[in-house]
Amino acid sequence: MIHDASSSLHLLGSSHQVADLAARERISLPPEAIDDFYLGLEGLPGLHECLILNTCNRTEIYGASGTNFAPESLHDYLSDFRKIEPEFLRRHSYLRSGEKVVKHLFEVASGIDSQMVGETEILGQVKKAYEDALKRKVSGKVLNQLFQKGFQAAKWARTNTGISKGQVNLGNVLCDLARRIFGRVSTCRLLVVGAGEVAE
Template identity: 35%
Template structure:
């Protein structure tokens, strides 16, 4: 498409709300598959611009297309490419057009459409999607402007609100609580009990927090040694856990042992050797790895899963309270984009509408004899001009960008200005 005359912003997507895990897996794209998909979409002429956002929770195709059937054509394209039945894709898909497609992307970039409200990783994924599209040559004037605007909105949300400040994951909350006790964890020693999935996840979190001295103990020593070698930690024998306590500032239990591993007497002994210096215990296991009674020891800070869930629930409430301010920012930035996009579309739509009226005028005049036709033409021209004047004026002067786009879409639909 060489100009913006028939430019129509559309979104075809699948996410965790409407698509099952197996469907999302089938339509999740690697980076190279995104590049291939963009090349195919443009090569088939389905869109003139395209950006694909693909994560574990969503696959969304943004495009600038001609005509009314582009959404259905995109569904058939994905069906053929990924080997999924069209009706399966159709049931799980959602579509957005014009202002609503743009608004959806802004909400995605801000973390409002994520499973974890306000999560920040998705902003980087939106930025990466634009980068890939630019490399492929599939992002041009409209989508480049749209995605740049969405990224800018997402950055503002991060800096001007606290929607991403309070962690929601148990591991992140544990690290934050430990930071509150010690100020920072970089110089602290962390003893991790267990090398399974939960232990591995927590190990990554503390390393990201700057911890340099991480010790791992596991009943099966090979598991502790394997994890330690992968992440640059130190494996210690399971039977020495009690002897490791005096040197440990943070102790994390993740084994779900039938009996507690760390008992109150062990902690009392460790605190005497530490001369009362603070210890932080985080019990992520069920049944607990750490005796609940350690909470009664002076300068010992201990949290179990119930306590962490309470913090997580409060953090979720804090994030929800930030949503109105986030939406204000998004609507402000969205309005700027829609104003630009609307101005891009008003003149072509008005031109097409004028052309349509003139076609009708000419067809009707052709029914008249030549002499009468020339006599009536000035009157017909005047009627066309008067009929068009007010709609054109209203379209051009509409100050609400979203309403302007909606009216442009309505005009193009009502007067059949788009090709089939």
């Protein structure tokens, strides 16, 4: 357990679980906006620590607060910052507090909550988000403990379960599928539409 601090944990997120690609794109934070978004988060009354996890499939804001913090202020701030109608954001996001935040992070870091269950890329993305928060000095005792435990949970899940066995990378899965359909892909003419990592 994360001491007795889990009661001060909060999470606002949007992911493939609750939002389609178009909605996630409206909600996600462009890389050039992260600095400004962190500045605004630091100004929310009662929020002592914060961390942003921003990937192609999810945008999540983790926070640790005092008792005077209103978790809905995360929703209001993101809605205002991204100029999204509050009701649209409510329909395509989740707001969690306490132990539900701990459980959620453990599922995310271990790949249980991924589009491709067991994929390993998410753990690296979570670590990168954590390192970024440390550099910015916005993650403190509570979030540090939460994320360290999250990394331990992810390692345990990968070591002691079959979650990451087989093809858990979208690019590899697509290549295998192409081989099954076409045989030798080196003799085929294929068109890949997109500019992301999978297309490479």
